[in-house]
Amino acid sequence: MIWLLILAGAAFLSILLYWIFITTEGVFLGRRMVIWLYDSTAHKYDSIKEFSASDDSFFIARPLIRATQHVNSPLILDVATGTGRVPRALLRKPDFDGFVVGLDASGRMLDQARIKLGNSDERSVECYSLVQQFAAPLPFPDNTFDSVSCLEALEFFPSDAEALVEMVRVLKPGCTLVTSRRRGRQARLYLGRYRSRTDFEALLRKSGLADVQISLWELDYDMVTASKNPGFV
Numbered sequence: 317m318i319w320l321l322i323l324a325g326a327a328f329l330s331i332l333l334y335w336i337f338i339t340t341e342g343v344f345l346g347r348r349m350v351i352w353l354y355d356s357t358a359h360k361y362d363s364i365k366e367f368s369a370s371d372d373s374f375f376i377a378r379p380l381i382r383a384t385q386h387v388n389s390p391l392i393l394d395v396a397t398g399t400g401r402v403p404r405a406l407l408r409k410p411d412f413d414g415f416v417v418g419l420d421a422s423g424r425m426l427d428q429a430r431i432k433l434g435n436s437d438e439r440s441v442e443c444y445s446l447v448q449q450f451a452a453p454l455p456f457p458d459n460t461f462d463s464v465s466c467l468e469a470l471e472f473f474p475s476d477a478e479a480l481v482e483m484v485r486v487l488k489p490g491c492t493l494v495t496s497r498r499r500g501r502q503a504r505l506y507l508g509r510y511r512s513r514t515d516f517e518a519l520l521r522k523s524g525l526a527d528v529q530i531s532l533w534e535l536d537y538d539m540v541t542a543s544k545n546p547g548f549v
């Protein structure tokens with residue numbers, strides 16, 4: 317009997333640790349734990365994710381370029397840029413003539429971004445900068461950027477609502493935010509943090525965004541675009 321109890325306890329503990337560190341990536345232990353986990357795995361992040369350059373060109377670079385086509389040399393902020401997926405997708409496009417700021421709290425993820433951006437394209441050196449900071453508060457003045465993106469990251473922040481308010485603050489009125497909503501089987505395991513489509517849309521509207529569009533993107537994410545309400549202060 318005692319062995320059964322020990323086995324059950326060990327199984328419970330293993331599941332709990334798996335849920336804390338793997339499934340929800342340390343989010344219930346605070347933002348420093350999340351960043352420590354990303355620092356520790358940065359060198360293998362891209363090989364785990366297996367991003368496709370053509371998919372990223374179509375689903376990420378194309379909407380960002382379209383959203384900023386009314387501006388000469390648009391300034392774009394990518395929050396939680398990781399290994400530089402968004403800057404890389406933009407800089408691979410010959411029709412992108414802007415500047416992209418990639419922000420992330422993990423220094424090791426940014427090191428990977430620097431290596432990959434450095435290898436990708438000679439013109440890229442003058443077209444991007446990388447900033448090590450948390451997503452909230454953002455170290456930029458109000459109404460600075462022609463577009464802001466934040467992909468596959470909101471669910472790892474201490475507060476998605478607080479981060480969205482910051483992104484909207486630095487976005488120019490009328491301009492576009494491109495972000496993602498966690499969906500799929502694992503999304504509901506973020507206990508107390510899961511947002512249904514309706515809930516997510518309501519949060520975006522409350523943060524000062526309008527024209528919200530949510531579409532199926534990846535197995536675990538919806539792609540979301542919305543524009544900053546011109547009258548929003």
Ligand SMILES: C[S@@+](CC[C@H](N)C(=O)[O-])C[C@H]1O[C@@H](n2cnc3c(N)ncnc32)[C@H](O)[C@@H]1O
Binds near residue numbers: 466
């Ligand atoms: C799943 S990765 C997504 C990276 C990139 N956007 C992509 O699509 O590949 C999540 C990123 O969020 C960053 N991150 C997590 N919490 C953060 C916070 N509070 N502030 C800034 N970055 C954070 C991590 O360091 C990591 O690079």
